[in-house]
Amino acid sequence: MSSSNSRPVGERMFRYLVAGYAVSSYGTFLNMVALNLFVYETTGRALAMGLFMALRLGAGFLAGLIAGGLLARCTAKSVMLWTNIAQGAVMVPLILAPDDWRTPALFAVSVVVGACGTLFMVALRSSVPEMVGEERRSWANSLSVTGRSLAMVAGFASAGVVVSLVGYTAAFIVDLCTFAVCALTVALLPVAGGGRGRAVAEEPEGERPRRRKPVAFAALAAVPGLGLMVGLRGVDALGSSSHNAALPVHSAALDDAHPALFVSAFWCLWAVGNIVAQQVIQRYGRRTGRSVGAAGFGYGTCVMSAAFILAFAGFPAAATAVIALVAGAADGLTEVSYTSHLQTLPAGPRAHAFGLSATVENLGFGAGMIAVAAALEHFSPLAVVGWSHGAALAMAVVFLVRTAGTRRARTAAPAP
Secondary structure (H helix, E strand, O other), X not given: OOHHHHHHHHHHHHHHHHHHHHHHHHHHHHHHHHHHHHHHHHHOXXXXXXXXXXXXXXXXXXXXXXXXXXXXXOOHHHHHHHHHHHHHHHHXXXXXXXXXXXXXXXXHHHHHHHHHHHHHXXXXXXXXXXXXXXXXXXXXXXXXXXXXXXXXXXXXXXXXXXXXXXXXXXXXXXXXXXXXXXXXHHHOOOOOOOXXXXXXXXXXXXHHHHHXXXXXXXXXXXXXXXXXXXXXXXXXXXXHHHHHHHHHHHHHHHOOOOOOHHHHHHXXXXXXXXXXXXXXXXXXXXXXXXXXXXXXXXXXXXXXXXHHHHHOOOOOHHHHHHHHHHHHHHHHHHHHHHHHHHOOOOHHHHHHHHHHHHHHHHHHHHHHHHHHHHHOOOOOHHHHHHHHHHHHHHHHHHHHXXXXXXXXXXXXXXXX
């Protein structure tokens, strides 16, 4: 079958995969609220919620370190399948365990969900070029970001209703079912979504001891500016931790009687902006046949960081609504451009690079949550978010200067 005939089949099946991924993401965001509330209700201590989140981020950090090696030995399809099965399976003890065993079950859930969530994302993102083709990776990334954004809004919006009306156990059952749905869509994929790592398979026998070298770092060093790009992603994750922690504080200060109102409205508008940006990116790709370049990641980070800072500046509600839309659109642009650029790496080192990226992002977000929580005790949300996103903004400017310099050097270089 020719590639022109097989590509639509891949795109159709990828839509099914994204639908399953969106369903499981809904369950993840639903449980992000339900589990935190349940941890606090079960233990009666706010420290336990922090430990729960720390275990989740720590497991994701470690999973990013091993993701490249795992995908060098297993197909991306099998990794995506078993990570969903594992996340669904770990919910069973939480649902069925007696009260005395629920606290250990909670922390088992945090480890498994944190690690498997990272492994699934690395497997999905690194296998997109094989599933839909190199020329369609921007469309595929945009589609998956759209699904995740819709799931985030639905999960956060319905968490309070689900927990209050039907209870925690029902919320956990819903989450188990969402992982089962995603596992089913992965199982139905007609392609493996990326083979075993070619770099490992083709390595000469005499050089096997050298496989322990950091493949991800070698891949980043081989592409000009890619290491700086991953570093900027980590600083951006630190900035994300600041607005995630500061939004509830800022919302409570705006309306103490309804502390969740501003947070809910802001994230809904953010998601609308994100989805609109994905539609623009998809139309741009269809019209021009081009994907969003690395420069889009730098410009998007600048706009996004500036928008998040302005969101805490106390502007009128209408202006803040526009700012939230802009922040969501810029966030969507950075996500697609960053993922698409890493997917230009060869299949062997690509998974290692995505694994390293996931580790850097988890490190930035986790360290940021600790630092931001401490800073909010002494400084205003605007100051904390300004410092965090200001660092991302400054580094994005450095990245854009570096990208422009590389582009000029390529233009000036004589043709071979």
